[in-house]
Amino acid sequence: MAKSVLLVDDEAKIVEVVGDYLRGAGFVVSTASDGERAVAAARARPPDLVVLDLGLPGLDGLDVARELRRSSSVPIIMLTARGEEADRVLGLELGADDYVVKPFSPRELLARVRAVLRRTDEGGASExxxxxxxxxxxxxxxRQVTVADRAVDLTATEFDLLAELARQPGRVLSRSQLLGAIHGVAVPSYERTVDVHVKNLRRKIEPDPHRPRYLLTVHRVGYRFADG
Structure with a gap:
């Protein structure tokens, strides 16, 4: 069955071009031009993934992400302007899985959509x-994490980051290595996102996020998962 994508942007040209490109790749695409319509559409017919522009009129992209995360773990890819680093970080802290910086090519966005959806599908026998x-x-x-027998709700990217570290307890992995394992390519400008995802994970799995027991920082190198 074809995967569904909710594309949210107030720029009609972006909606037209990206929507046609995603449809051509086999996705079922619905659209919304503002935050209120986006939240209503996601609730009425939950999509498999949301492509969400941060700079929306009225209810902006951060508000939409916050609303969606109250009741759903649907993957979110943010569209951001080049100078919106603070908003990108906040969006990731709210639970977005990835971001693409404007201007972007539809091919780049399609690759990101496919990568995130691939990670949300259940793993095969080898996984x-x-x-x-x-x-x-x-x-x-x-694709489940429990802490003291309590299920923890993670985004696709948070889960994959944690799983990559857990597979190799005690081994230090750099931000670049973690990005490569998750996205298939390491982009230096995206390395900051690893820190945000780790911060989110600590908030969800650590007894005390400020004194982590499981996700440990190795200064100037990266992170490791506790080995016992």
Whole structure:
């Protein structure tokens, strides 16, 4: 069955060009030109992924992401202007999975959409791995994380980042290595996003996010997952 994408942008040309490109790639595309319509559309017919412009009139993209995350873990890819780094970081902290900076090519966005959706699908036999350290259990086959037997709701990117670290407990992975493992390519300008996702993960799985037991920082290098 074709995957569905909700494309949210107030620029008609972007909606037209990107929408046609996604449809040509086999996606079912619905659109919204403002935040209120986006939230209503996502609730009426939940999509498999949302492409969300941050600079919307009225209810802006950050507000939309916040509303969606109250009841859904649908993957979100943000569209941002080049100078909106602070908003990008906030969007990631609200649970967005990825971002694309304007101006962008439809081909780049399509690659990002496919990568995020590929990660949200259940893994095959080769990915049916289960890792446990302390109270944290990472089940790759089910794409499920529990802490002290309590299910934790993660975005697709948060899960993949945690799973990559959990597969190699004790090993230090750089931000570049983590980006490469998650996206298939390491882009230096995107390395800051790893820190934001780690911050989100700590808030969700650590007893005390300010004194992490599981996701450990290695100064000037990257991160490692505790090995016991």
């Amino acid at each position: 049916r791995e289960r890792f446990a350290v302390g109270d944290v259990v990472v089940d790759c086959g089910r």
